[in-house]
Amino acid sequence: MWIKDGPSLMITAENLTKRYGRNLSPALKDVSFQIDDGEIVGFAGLNGSGKTTTLRIISGIIVPTSGSVKIDGNDIVREKIAASSNLAIVPELPNFDITQKAIPLLRYYAGFYGMQREEANQRIETLLKNFGIWEYRNRKLRTYSQGMKKRFAIASALLSDPKNILFDETLNGLDPEGVRNIRNLMLEQKKQGKAVFLSSHILSELQNIADRVIIIKKGSIVKILDRSDIPNLGASSIRIMVSNPDSKINEILEQYGTVQQSGSEIQITDLKVSSEKAKLLNGELAKSGYIVTKYDLSGEGLEEYFLSLVRDSYE
Ligand SMILES: Nc1ncnc2c1ncn2[C@@H]1O[C@H](COP(=O)(O)OP(=O)(O)OP(=O)(O)O)[C@@H](O)[C@H]1O
Ligand SMILES: [Mg+2]
Numbered sequence: 465m466w467i468k469d470g471p472s473l474m475i476t477a478e479n480l481t482k483r484y485g486r487n488l489s490p491a492l493k494d495v496s497f498q499i500d501d502g503e504i505v506g507f508a509g510l511n512g513s514g515k516t517t518t519l520r521i522i523s524g525i526i527v528p529t530s531g532s533v534k535i536d537g538n539d540i541v542r543e544k545i546a547a548s549s550n551l552a553i554v555p556e557l558p559n560f561d562i563t564q565k566a567i568p569l570l571r572y573y574a575g576f577y578g579m580q581r582e583e584a585n586q587r588i589e590t591l592l593k594n595f596g597i598w599e600y601r602n603r604k605l606r607t608y609s610q611g612m613k614k615r616f617a618i619a620s621a622l623l624s625d626p627k628n629i630l631f632d633e634t635l636n637g638l639d640p641e642g643v644r645n646i647r648n649l650m651l652e653q654k655k656q657g658k659a660v661f662l663s664s665h666i667l668s669e670l671q672n673i674a675d676r677v678i679i680i681k682k683g684s685i686v687k688i689l690d691r692s693d694i695p696n697l698g699a700s701s702i703r704i705m706v707s708n709p710d711s712k713i714n715e716i717l718e719q720y721g722t723v724q725q726s727g728s729e730i731q732i733t734d735l736k737v738s739s740e741k742a743k744l745l746n747g748e749l750a751k752s753g754y755i756v757t758k759y760d761l762s763g764e765g766l767e768e769y770f771l772s773l774v775r776d777s778y779e
Contacts, residue, residue, distance in 0.1 A: 474628050474659030475499040475522060480531035482517050482683075490529070491517045493683045499628075499659040504650055506674030507663040510774050514683040515663040516556055519630045522661070523553040535628055552621040556632040558613045560620065562606040566597055569605070570620060577624040591619040595645075611638050618646065629653060631662040635669050647673050667694075667770035681774040698739045700763030702732040704746075707755045716752060720745055728757075739765060 475498065482492040492514045499505045509515050520526045522533050524540040524547065533540040538547035560569060567588055574584035592598040595615040600608065605616060614637055621629060631650075635643050650660050650673060664670050670677050671694050679687040689697070702720065705728050706713065713730075717723045720742060721735040735742060739761065746759045 474501050474503075474536060475661065476534045477518070477522060478532050478534075480518065480521055480528045480533070482514075482521060482526070483529045491683050492521070492528070495531070495680070495683070495685055497678055497685065497688070499661055501627075501659055502654050502657045503676070504654050504660040504662065504674050506667075506670030506677035507661060507680065508665065508667045508670055508677055508770065508774075509663075509680035510665055512682075513680045513774065515665075515680060516632055517683075518680070519553060519632045519661070519663060523551060523630055524548055525553075550627040551630070552624065552626040552628070553630040554614075554617050554621045554632060554634050558617050560605065560617065562608075562613075563604060565604055566592060566601050566616060566619075570623060573620055573623055579624075587623060591622060595619045611642055614638060615642065618649070626658075628659045629661070631660070633663055633665070635662075635664060636666070666767070668766050671766065679770070679773055686773055694766070697769045698763055698766040700733070700735065701761075702735070702742055702745060703758070703760040703762065704730050704732075704749070704756055705758035706730060706749065707757055709754070713749070713752075713754060716745075716748060739763075 477498070478496050480492050480495040481490055483490045495514070495518060497505070507515050507518065517526070521528045522535075522540065524533075524544055527541055533547075535547040535551050540547040564572075570588045570591070571581075571584055574588070579587070589598070592601060595618065597608075597612060597616055597619065600612065605613065608616065614634065618631075618634065631646075635646060638646060650662065653660050654675075662670065662674065667677065667679075675691050677689045677694065678685055679689065707728055709725065709728060709730070714723055714725075717730065717732055720737050721732040724731045724733070732745075742761050746756055749756050
């Protein structure tokens with residue numbers, strides 16, 4: 465895969481292959497991609513497809529069998545300190561010491577980043593307040609709910625204000641308010657020019673947030689979707705019957721896609737709109753005085769589309 469060169473590149477993964485054991489089939493096979501500054505890239509795949517393996521290789525927790533990763537131009541294996549200095553990962557499963565309380569643990573982490581005590585205290589207070597953990601600061605992390613642990617993990621990843629952030633299944637397990645907050649946070653990071661990489665096993669979770677979505681199946685990239693592609697996936701055509709069509713009906717229909725009309729039967733293909741929007745056509749026609757006697761939206765939903773890409777053909 466073509467990798468462009470240049471100073472603005474934040475994360476580059478080139479030909480990553482990972483074998484966990486000589487007799488095991490590779491968990492990753494020749495995976496290459498890049499994440500630019502100010503870009504949010506989604507990483508979608510089923511359980512066991514290699515998402516966590518990729519994120520762990522990028523963050524330098526494990527080494528690839530072959531291939532390389534560069535963070536701001538620094539190799540994560542050979543120039544580990546420089547590469548890691550601007551990188552953080554929010555792991556799939558919390559990996560912090562749950563016998564601790566939030567503030568002392570974050571102060572301990574701040575020590576690694578060489579933060580001054582006052583600066584650290586201020587940043588910790590702001591983060592804990594932003595993530596709704598401040599009121600629980602006197603409780604041990606062990607007593608936190610799953611979502612609170614996740615919030616804490618995100619807060620600790622952001623402590624050093626890293627330029628590159630990896631989120632492994634972070635939206636999964638959060639309540640709707642948490643999902644909204646984290647989405648906003650990611651958009652905020654993007655605005656600041658940071659590179660964000662976010663894995664998920666649900667494609668729709670990445671919709672409206674990721675600029676691109678890389679889809680992985682059994683360790684190989686099978687597709688890279690652009691943000692603008694995603695709303696149109698799933699639905700493929702609308703068939704309607706209108707008992708009183710006239711010459712003006714096309715003004716409405718053409719907003720939805722390519723119109724083919726034969727008498728009262730109309731088919732719209734190459735949809736320009738999302739499945740959600742397509743469902744509104746019926747109402748829009750009725751409002752304009754048309755009598756719709758049949759309405760069929762055919763095609764698959766976004767998740768069915770995703771499954772058709774990633775599931776095994778024999779299933
Ligand atoms: N430490 C390990 N030793 C051996 N095999 C491993 C190890 N870690 C992961 N694997 C295997 O590598 C493959 C990819 O696993 P990985 O955890 O990267 O998937 P994932 O996409 O993150 O899945 P999930 O959605 O379940 O988190 C799987 O087949 C898994 O069994
Ligand atoms: Mg995983």
